[in-house]
Amino acid sequence: MGLExxxxxxxxxxxPGEVKLVKxxxxxxxxxxxxxxxxxxxxxxxIAYHLLGDYETALDIVQDSFLxxxxxxxxxxxxxGVSAWLxxxxxxxxxxxxxxxxxNGVTLTLRTxxxxxxxxxxxxxxxxxxxxDVWAAIDKLPEKYRxxxxxxxxxxxxxxxxxxxxxxxxxxARWRIHRARRLFREAWKEQGESGxxxxxxxx
Numbered sequence: 001m002g003l004e005x006x007x008x009x010x011x012x013x014x015x016p017g018e019v020k021l022v023k024x025x026x027x028x029x030x031x032x033x034x035x036x037x038x039x040x041x042x043x044x045x046x047i048a049y050h051l052l053g054d055y056e057t058a059l060d061i062v063q064d065s066f067l068x069x070x071x072x073x074x075x076x077x078x079x080x081g082v083s084a085w086l087x088x089x090x091x092x093x094x095x096x097x098x099x100x101x102x103x104n105g106v107t108l109t110l111r112t113x114x115x116x117x118x119x120x121x122x123x124x125x126x127x128x129x130x131x132x133d134v135w136a137a138i139d140k141l142p143e144k145y146r147x148x149x150x151x152x153x154x155x156x157x158x159x160x161x162x163x164x165x166x167x168x169x170x171x172x173a174r175w176r177i178h179r180a181r182r183l184f185r186e187a188w189k190e191q192g193e194s195g196x197x198x199x200x201x202x203x
Contacts, residue, residue, distance in 0.1 A: 022078035087165040137187040149180035
């Protein structure tokens with residue numbers, strides 16, 4: 001994972017097509033609702049899963065995010081950003097789930113796609129080992145830094161979109177991302193991994 005600055009896409013910008021979709025949803029068009037869910041559910045799931053490491057809970061968060069969206073759709077102005085609205089709800093639900101897990105003493109772990117019953121250590125590739133080590137370092141970060149780091153580095157969200165999701169100004173979002181990168185590097189070194197870290201490495 002490259003923890004260095006790079007330009008991220010603006011996910012909050014609305015297209016004329018999406019504005020039209022929201023209007024159709026308000027009119028009760030089920031096909032439009034399905035299309036809107038299809039357009040945003042993958043991103044919301046990845047945010048929740050990367051932070052929680054829990055597949056079922058991440059699915060629940062996606063479902064709850066859309067339930068809240070459609071329940072309040074008459075009050076939503078699509079020109080102000082459907083993505084930003086959904087991101088904010090999903091992040092808030094994810095943070096609530098993180099805090100609940102901590103209160104219950106649940107260990108937060110993130111799995112690689114190849115882990116499972118019967119897997120031998122020798123079968124896991126070096127890249128997969130690196131991915132696990134990166135997540136171990138990320139999990140050591142305080143919540144206020146871990147959340148924006150995942151949104152920025154994994155989901156490639158812009159600081160503007162992150163600020164909207166976290167309900168803070170953009171300067172604060174950029175500072176948290178900057179601080180998160182420094183904390184990540186410190187955690188990485190503590191794991192004895194400084195020699196393995198490559199800028200631009202994908203996880």
